[in-house]
Amino acid sequence: MTPDGDRTRDGRLEGKIAAVTGARGGIGQAICERFAREGARVMAGDLARGDAPLPAGVDYLPLDVTDESAVRGFFDQVTATAGRLDILVNAAAIEIEKTIEDTSLEDWNRIFAVNVTGTFLVCKFALPLLRAAGGGSIVNFGSYDGFIADPGLAAYCATKGAVHALTRAMACDHGPENIRVNAICPGFIDTPMLQSFFGTSGDIESLKDEVRRIHPVRRYGTPRDAASLVTWLASDEAGYASGQLWVLDGGLTAQVQQMRVP
Numbered sequence: 546m547t548p549d550g551d552r553t554r555d556g557r558l559e560g561k562i563a564a565v566t567g568a569r570g571g572i573g574q575a576i577c578e579r580f581a582r583e584g585a586r587v588m589a590g591d592l593a594r595g596d597a598p599l600p601a602g603v604d605y606l607p608l609d610v611t612d613e614s615a616v617r618g619f620f621d622q623v624t625a626t627a628g629r630l631d632i633l634v635n636a637a638a639i640e641i642e643k644t645i646e647d648t649s650l651e652d653w654n655r656i657f658a659v660n661v662t663g664t665f666l667v668c669k670f671a672l673p674l675l676r677a678a679g680g681g682s683i684v685n686f687g688s689y690d691g692f693i694a695d696p697g698l699a700a701y702c703a704t705k706g707a708v709h710a711l712t713r714a715m716a717c718d719h720g721p722e723n724i725r726v727n728a729i730c731p732g733f734i735d736t737p738m739l740q741s742f743f744g745t746s747g748d749i750e751s752l753k754d755e756v757r758r759i760h761p762v763r764r765y766g767t768p769r770d771a772a773s774l775v776t777w778l779a780s781d782e783a784g785y786a787s788g789q790l791w792v793l794d795g796g797l798t799a800q801v802q803q804m805r806v807p
């Protein structure tokens with residue numbers, strides 16, 4: 546077993562049809578691979594086609610989550626190709642590393658368009674398919690930044706707080722239809738988004754080491770860590786789990802601040 550607990554558990558999602566947005570990003574890609582390994586057929590939506598090969602059972606469909614007609618078209622294609630939908634994962638997002646004073650209205654509208662409006666639109670057009678399938682599981686991506694703040698990420702933090710609230714509201718509205726809605730709220734997961742957070746100037750490697758050391762588990766999360774939790778939430782094993790915000794941060798936010806003082 547690897548440090549991120551990766552074990553092959555083929556068959557947990559056997560026969561399920563899943564749609565994943567942000568599917569060509571660090572975490573989205575790992576979710577698609579894991580879902581396929583667990584027996585799901587996956588519709589992988591993203592703006593970018595990406596270079597990494599797609600595993601068997603994963604079909605790429607171009608998708609801009611901010612564009613209502615594109616989202617409608619994406620689910621028309623899911624219906625035409627797979628005939629149903631059981632699982633939706635909303636992993637598409639962008640990050641803008643700025644304080645509020647440095648954030649332009651254009652920046653603000655752009656990050657809300659992708660992270661919040663995108664999640665809204667994708668859920669809106671997926672719900673009829675999930676209902677027609679007799680129920681299903683939606684997993685949104687919040688962040689620990691929706692609870693506490695990293696410096697210089699104000700607009701991003703605000704979008705993740707909105708996703709958390711949307712997740713709870715949808716779980717209440719659609720629970721009676723057997724549709725569960727959860728959000729996973731990662732801390733530091735080693736993906737291109739994390740690299741962008743650390744930037745390119747200064748002694749990045751020392752900074753990364755310092756941040757790694759303040760984690761109780763002394764490592765960053767991997768995309769496979771995130772995919773493991775998403776897989777459980779998407780599966781029938783999580784049949785009683787809904788409306789919750791699942792923090793996945795290696796214990797980072799469990800500790801008191803003075804533990805961070807060297």
Ligand SMILES: NC(=O)c1ccc[n+]([C@@H]2O[C@H](COP(=O)([O-])OP(=O)(O)OC[C@H]3O[C@@H](n4cnc5c(N)ncnc54)[C@H](O)[C@@H]3O)[C@@H](O)[C@H]2O)c1
Pocket residue numbers: 566567568569570571572573590591592593608609610611635636637638639659663686687688689730731732733734735736737738739
């Ligand atoms: N990496 C972390 O440390 C971390 C921490 C907390 C939360 N998250 C959340 O996890 C999720 C996945 O993040 P990641 O680290 O894999 O990021 P990433 O940047 O690697 O991937 C994001 C993907 O979203 C896609 N995307 C962006 N705009 C889009 C649009 N308009 N339509 C469709 N696709 C679009 C990008 O092309 C990219 O493939 C995000 O919601 C992110 O906010 C990540």
